[in-house]
Amino acid sequence: MPDENLTEYERQRLAHVQRNREYMARLGVNALADDIRNKMSSRKISTTSRKRVKREEPSEPTRRSSRVVGVKAEYDGSTIDALLDEDEENENGRARKRASVDAELDDDELAKDVVATSREWLAEAREKLLATRADVANSFVEKSAKDEAWRRDAVARWGDSVPSARSVSDWKAWTMSRLGTPPPPSPMQLLQEYYAHDAWQLLIACALMSRVASGALKHECISNFFAKFPTPSAALAADSQDVFEIIKRLGLFPGRMRTIVEVSTKFLLETGEFEVGLEPELKIYGIGEFGVDSFEIFARGDVRRKPKDCNLQSFCAWQRRHGNGKVKVET
Numbered sequence: 001m002p003d004e005n006l007t008e009y010e011r012q013r014l015a016h017v018q019r020n021r022e023y024m025a026r027l028g029v030n031a032l033a034d035d036i037r038n039k040m041s042s043r044k045i046s047t048t049s050r051k052r053v054k055r056e057e058p059s060e061p062t063r064r065s066s067r068v069v070g071v072k073a074e075y076d077g078s079t080i081d082a083l084l085d086e087d088e089e090n091e092n093g094r095a096r097k098r099a100s101v102d103a104e105l106d107d108d109e110l111a112k113d114v115v116a117t118s119r120e121w122l123a124e125a126r127e128k129l130l131a132t133r134a135d136v137a138n139s140f141v142e143k144s145a146k147d148e149a150w151r152r153d154a155v156a157r158w159g160d161s162v163p164s165a166r167s168v169s170d171w172k173a174w175t176m177s178r179l180g181t182p183p184p185p186s187p188m189q190l191l192q193e194y195y196a197h198d199a200w201q202l203l204i205a206c207a208l209m210s211r212v213a214s215g216a217l218k219h220e221c222i223s224n225f226f227a228k229f230p231t232p233s234a235a236l237a238a239d240s241q242d243v244f245e246i247i248k249r250l251g252l253f254p255g256r257m258r259t260i261v262e263v264s265t266k267f268l269l270e271t272g273e274f275e276v277g278l279e280p281e282l283k284i285y286g287i288g289e290f291g292v293d294s295f296e297i298f299a300r301g302d303v304r305r306k307p308k309d310c311n312l313q314s315f316c317a318w319q320r321r322h323g324n325g326k327v328k329v330e331t
Contacts, residue, residue: 115240159233177273180299196298206291209260232264259286
């Protein structure tokens with residue numbers, strides 16, 4: 001009789017266990033379990049140690065020389081020669097690449113041709129300046145004392161190849177348009193910031209720094225160029241060989257030299273205000289989007305401009321963050 005102290009849950013559990021036992025007895029599971037236990041208890045576990053298999057040492061070396069067994073070598077002399085030829089060809093290819101980079105520095109004949117062509121550009125530029133002066137030689141326009149003062153200032157800045165006094169109607173506007181109005185200096189110390197006060201120097205610096213990775217090399221070559229040729233008049237009066245010796249390490253000498261000539265010529269030849277752009281009437285050879293953006297940002301102070309060059313973007317962003325942004329004012 002079940003204990004009356006058990007709970008209803010415990011009584012149901014005991015009844016469930018009893019039903020399972022009866023079910024297992026009908027299946028013969030209990031008898032099978034007893035039989036397995038009896039067999040396991042009577043079984044003796046052998047403790048005999050396993051026999052060690054003796055390792056037989058090889059009677060002959062497992063690795064044999066191809067020469068000893070008379071087998072022809074996989075790589076004979078011709079194969080090795082072919083590999084050496086391939087290495088030599090690769091080295092020659094690398095040497096050709098290095099030579100192509102330094103070709104304009106090492107090839108005396110090429111350098112002479114480039115310098116000769118540059119002399120022709122300089123001669124043409126000088127003829128244009130002389131022709132402009134001849135056109136106004138017989139005309140007479142009385143100039144005020146202020147105009148004369150502004151022209152003297154222009155001569156002091158850019159040399160005696162500036163237009164004649166009579167060829168420019170407004171010397172103040174002519175001079176001021178060629179002077180920079182740069183934004184305040186930044187901690188970035190971009191090269192353009194060093195030359196932003198003078199539109200000619202700024203554009204020449206942009207032409208010389210383009211496609212040159214080394215900052216030290218750019219600084220050195222550009223500084224040496226302006227030390228030797230501080231004005232557009234001096235640049236147009238220069239000998240191409242002297243220019244070549246100063247900037248040859250920058251590479252691309254023909255293009256850079258032509259840009260120097262074109263920028264200097266337009267800077268001096270134009271009798272109106274100086275402007276640069278990508279439009280056909282404002283385009284100067286060698287001054288692309290980078291040069292135009294640099295001109296507008298550093299010479300005109302337009303830091304709200306949106307250039308593609310990452311350094312110019314950072315410079316403009318820094319200026320705007322520090323409250324130096326201003327919109328270019330048309331005069």
